[in-house]
Amino acid sequence: MGAMWAWLFLFALIVVFSIIGKGFLSLTNFQNILANMSILAILAFGQTFVIIAAGIDLSTGWVMGMVSVVSAIVMTSLPEGLPLWLVVLSGSLVGILVAIMAGMVNGLLIARLNVPPFIATMGMFGIARGVGFLLSNGMPIPISISGLGRLGNGYLFYHHPEFGWSFLNQPAGLERAQMRQLLGVIPFVLIVMIVLLLIAHIMLSRTKFGLRTYAVGGNKEATLRAGIPVVSQLTRVYVVSAVFAGFAGIVYNLRFTNGAANAGEALQLDSIAAVVIGGASLFGGAGTVGGAMIGALIISVLENGLVIMAINPFWKYIAVGTVIIIAVLIDQARERMVIG
Amino acid sequence: MDNTPSQATPILRLEHVFKRFGGLTAVNDVSVDIYPGEVIGLVGDNGAGKSTLIKMISGVYRPDGGRIYLGEEEITLSSPMEARNLGIETIYQDLALCENLDATVNIFLGKEPLRRMLGIFNQVDRPHMLEESHKVLDRLDIKIPDLSKPIRQMSGGQRQAVAIARALYWNARLVIMDEPTAALGVPEQRKVHELVHTLKDNNVPVIIISHNLQDVFATADRIVVMRRGSKVGDLLAQDTSGDELVSLMVGVD
Numbered sequence: 001m002g003a004m005w006a007w008l009f010l011f012a013l014i015v016v017f018s019i020i021g022k023g024f025l026s027l028t029n030f031q032n033i034l035a036n037m038s039i040l041a042i043l044a045f046g047q048t049f050v051i052i053a054a055g056i057d058l059s060t061g062w063v064m065g066m067v068s069v070v071s072a073i074v075m076t077s078l079p080e081g082l083p084l085w086l087v088v089l090s091g092s093l094v095g096i097l098v099a100i101m102a103g104m105v106n107g108l109l110i111a112r113l114n115v116p117p118f119i120a121t122m123g124m125f126g127i128a129r130g131v132g133f134l135l136s137n138g139m140p141i142p143i144s145i146s147g148l149g150r151l152g153n154g155y156l157f158y159h160h161p162e163f164g165w166s167f168l169n170q171p172a173g174l175e176r177a178q179m180r181q182l183l184g185v186i187p188f189v190l191i192v193m194i195v196l197l198l199i200a201h202i203m204l205s206r207t208k209f210g211l212r213t214y215a216v217g218g219n220k221e222a223t224l225r226a227g228i229p230v231v232s233q234l235t236r237v238y239v240v241s242a243v244f245a246g247f248a249g250i251v252y253n254l255r256f257t258n259g260a261a262n263a264g265e266a267l268q269l270d271s272i273a274a275v276v277i278g279g280a281s282l283f284g285g286a287g288t289v290g291g292a293m294i295g296a297l298i299i300s301v302l303e304n305g306l307v308i309m310a311i312n313p314f315w316k317y318i319a320v321g322t323v324i325i326i327a328v329l330i331d332q333a334r335e336r337m338v339i340g
Numbered sequence: 341m342d343n344t345p346s347q348a349t350p351i352l353r354l355e356h357v358f359k360r361f362g363g364l365t366a367v368n369d370v371s372v373d374i375y376p377g378e379v380i381g382l383v384g385d386n387g388a389g390k391s392t393l394i395k396m397i398s399g400v401y402r403p404d405g406g407r408i409y410l411g412e413e414e415i416t417l418s419s420p421m422e423a424r425n426l427g428i429e430t431i432y433q434d435l436a437l438c439e440n441l442d443a444t445v446n447i448f449l450g451k452e453p454l455r456r457m458l459g460i461f462n463q464v465d466r467p468h469m470l471e472e473s474h475k476v477l478d479r480l481d482i483k484i485p486d487l488s489k490p491i492r493q494m495s496g497g498q499r500q501a502v503a504i505a506r507a508l509y510w511n512a513r514l515v516i517m518d519e520p521t522a523a524l525g526v527p528e529q530r531k532v533h534e535l536v537h538t539l540k541d542n543n544v545p546v547i548i549i550s551h552n553l554q555d556v557f558a559t560a561d562r563i564v565v566m567r568r569g570s571k572v573g574d575l576l577a578q579d580t581s582g583d584e585l586v587s588l589m590v591g592v593d
Contacts, residue, residue, distance in 0.1 A: 206463045208452050211441075215449055218440035225436045226450035227421050285440035 006277050006294045013298065017305035024308045031187055037300035038193040039064075039248050039255070040267050044274035044292040045200040046244025051275050052204070053237045054217040054284020055110060055117035059124035060245040061268030063102045065261040066132040067249030071095035072141040072259020075148075084147045091253070096246045102128055103242025107235030121238075125268075132261025140260040143253060152254030155184030156191065189251055193293075196247060200289040203240075213237055217284030270299050273320045276327040283331065349411065350375050351545050352397065352514055357406035359392050366392040368569040369406070374514070377543045379536055381550065381560030381577070385589050388566040390549050394516055397547075398430040399423030410513070427513035431503045433522055439492040443484055444473040446491060447506045476509045477501070480538050497528035504535050508544065515539055516547045521555050533558045553582050567591055 018025040043060050050057040071091035078087055102124055109120035156168065160182050163171035170182060204210035212233050215223045224230050245264070252263045274295030280287025303316050350373040359367040367389045374380055384390045395401045397408065399417035408415055410426060417423050420430070437446045445452075448469050454462040473487055482501040484494070491499055500520060507515050517536070521529040536559045539546050550556050556563055557577060565573030565588040573580075573588040 202461070206457070207461060208454065208464055211445060211449075211452060211464055214441060215438045215445075218438035219436070222436040222438050223449065225420070225432075227424065228450045285438070 004279075006279060006291060006298060009277075010294055010298050010301065013301050013305065017301065017308065021305055021308040024305060027185075028183070029304065029308070031184070031190075033297070033300050033304045034190050035187040035255075036304070037296045038187075038189040039251050039264075040270055040274060040299065041193050041293050041296035042196055042244055042248040042251060043264065043267055043271035044278075044296050045196060045289045046241035046248075047271045047275045048200070048278075048280060048287050048289050048292045049204070049213055049237050050117070050241045051272070051280045051282060052217045052284060052287045053213050053234060054220070055234070055237070056121065056272065056282070057106065057238065057241045058118065058121040058268065059102065059106060059128055060241060060248075060271055061264030061266075062125050062128035062132065062261075063099055063242050063245040064249040064252065064264035064267070066102070066128040066135075067095040067099050067246040068252050068259040068263040069132045069136045069141060069261050070098045070259075071250055072143050072253055073135060075143050075145060075253070075259075076141060084145065084151075087145060088148070088151070088250075088254070092250045095250055096243060099242040099246030099249075100239055102245075103239035104235065106242065107238035110238060111231040111234035129261065136259065136261050138261070140258045142258045144257070148254060149257045151188060152251065152257070154188050156186040156188065157184070159183045159185060189255060192247075192251055196244070197289055197293055200244070204289060209233075209236065214285060217286075219285075269324075270296075270320060273324045273327075274299055276324055276331075281331050281334075282328055348375050350409075351411060353407075353409040354393075354397075355407040355409070357393070357396060357403045357408065359389075359396060359401060360404050365569050367396070367403075370566075370569075370571045371406075372564055372571070372574070374545045374547065376545060377540050378562060379540050379546045379548065379560045381548050381556035381563040382566070383550065383553065383556055383563060383585060383589060384566035387568075388589070389569040390566050391518075392569075393566070394430070394518065394547065394549060397423070397514075398428060398516055424510070427511060428516070429507035429510065429512040429514070430516040431500075431507060431518065431520065433519045437491050437499060437502060440490055442488050442490055443477075443494070443498075443502045443505070444469045444487050446502055447473050447476065447509055449506075451510070472509065473505070476505045479542070480505055480508065480535060482535070495528060496524045497531040500524070500528070500532050501535060504539065508539065508542065512544055514545050514547070516549075518549050519551065520548060521550065521552060529555070553585060556585075557582070565589055 023029060043064060047057055047060055071094060074094045075087050075091035078090060106121055106124050109115040110117050158166045158170050160171055160174070160178065162178070174182065204213065212223065212228055215228065216230055216233055220230060249263060253259050275287060275292045276282060277295035277298055278288065278291025278293070280291060299320060302319055303313060306313050306315055352374040354370060354372045357367055357370050358365065370393060382390045382394070392401060396403045399420040399422050402416070402418070415426065438449065444466070453465040453468050455465040457463040470487060477484060480501065482505065484498055484501070491502065520532050524532065533555070536546055536548065548555065548559060560577045563573070563575050563577055563580060563585065564571060565585060567589060
């Protein structure tokens with residue numbers, strides 16, 4: 001229901017920008033939009049679980065930053081000459097481990113000690129932020145490992161008017177002038193996002209874990225009476241959210257070849273907005289990761305379109321803020337209609 | 341209908357059960373036998389002790405004295421979950437359903453059947469759940485046109501039916517219904533009465549707590565009256581009247 005409106009809104013935005021904005025309607029620009037939205041979408045996937053379970057995770061943006069810093073430290077402190085995959089894998093594993101710890105703390109505070117999600121995750125917001133900045137001395141950590149940037153910025157296919165198609169690698173021996181004509185098709189980060197989307201979607205719609213996430217968000221008391229261990233269920237929901245934040249941090253490192261504590265600062269509000277725009281209810285019990293992806297896409301299209309139309313991009317913040325408030329108002333009206 | 345249940349073994353037998361809260365005796369020396377396929381109406385004024393009595397059967401409270409037998413076996417219940425596992429299902433006034441989920445999921449919540457998918461993960465077996473839901477709803481003669489609709493979009497009677505279907509599916513040996521028609525319109529109340537009869541036809545005994553004597557007369561075979569913690573009446577429904585019940589409940593002789 002909510003997701004259908006999101007589709008219509010997205011379609012309207014694309015039509016408007018295509019007509020008015022010069023250069024909006026092109027494969028390159030669309031791929032830019034998709035690649036730029038990937039990190040936001042990954043954060044939003046994790047957030048979806050939490051919002052369905054009638055919670056909220058304010059810490060995802062800074063957990064993402066903390067993981068970004070930790071995995072950058074691991075990647076840069078490994079001895080040189082190791083294969084790229086091993087470097088990335090080690091950095092990722094340690095980063096995800098850190099994310100799991102943050103999620104466990106959130107989950108135990110909320111599920112076992114009954115701290116309101118808003119407060120518990122705001123506490124983690126501060127802690128993750130502090131840890132990230134402390135570990136990096138407040139500066140981004142450059143990761144100068146050859147090939148790393150190509151993972152984050154490369155494409156699955158390349159096309160050149162003279163050299164034709166090539167798979168994974170750019171055609172060899174291109175001159176600087178020829179590089180300009182090179183067209184990448186399907187960014188790697190988009191593939192990472194789609195894989196994570198599928199995993200999150202299957203978890204939510206097919207598994208016992210997903211079903212119980214909806215149940216807890218719909219009626220916690222009834223879930224408890226049905227014999228479901230609500231405490232461990234809720235704890236795991238916050239761990240899932242943190243793990244997706246961790247993935248977002250790792251993708252950030254590949255894309256920008258540095259680790260930064262504030263990597264996700266601007267994405268925190270957007271990730272919640274994306275989930276809500278995508279039809280999830282902040283009262284819990286409803287939402288999909290597909291919806292969250294459309295929400296992230298809308299925000300990304302908005303950002304891109306405003307820039308192309310030379311409108312001050314700060315309007316985006318106002319638009320996103322307004323959309324969150326409107327979405328919640330609609331949600332409340334729906335809730336009243338059901339009760340009334 | 342079998343009017344001489346004393347030849348059968350009772351499903352549930354309460355023997356001289358007591359419950360005290362501080363100086364107050366909430367349930368005072370109550371004995372009741374409940375036979376297969378019997379519907380018992382439990383009536384009494386507020387504070388008469390009917391809820392306390394029920395909570396001892398559903399595992400919420402432990403009695404301070406007396407014995408409870410389920411079939412031949414004496415039982416001591418320490419939690420509602422334990423009672424459920426023994427086949428004592430309680431349908432609460434607020435039904436305890438997840439309104440955002442459909443009837444099928446609600447029936448299976450907490451005991452979801454799984455199927456291995458691609459050798460990688462366990463998938464909730466929705467086709468199996470749907471099939472079983474249809475079976476149990478057919479048994480109860482309940483028609484819910486669209487089982488994929490969330491409970492939120494169902495009528496009060498349909499919700500009650502889902503709650504009953506859940507109880508029945510897990511092979512309840514005894515069903516306790518707490519004020520089952522409190523929030524329902526007249527046609528819906530009638531549907532609930534039919535459901536109680538269906539449970540009875542399935543040989544599952546039902547205890548109905550109700551303020552509504554119409555409810556009780558429409559469904560019960562036997563009516564147990566409580567006043568100030570004691571059982572003051574145990575009457576066959578066909579042999580009594582509303583006036584008699586009321587005078588027993590308030591203590592006018």
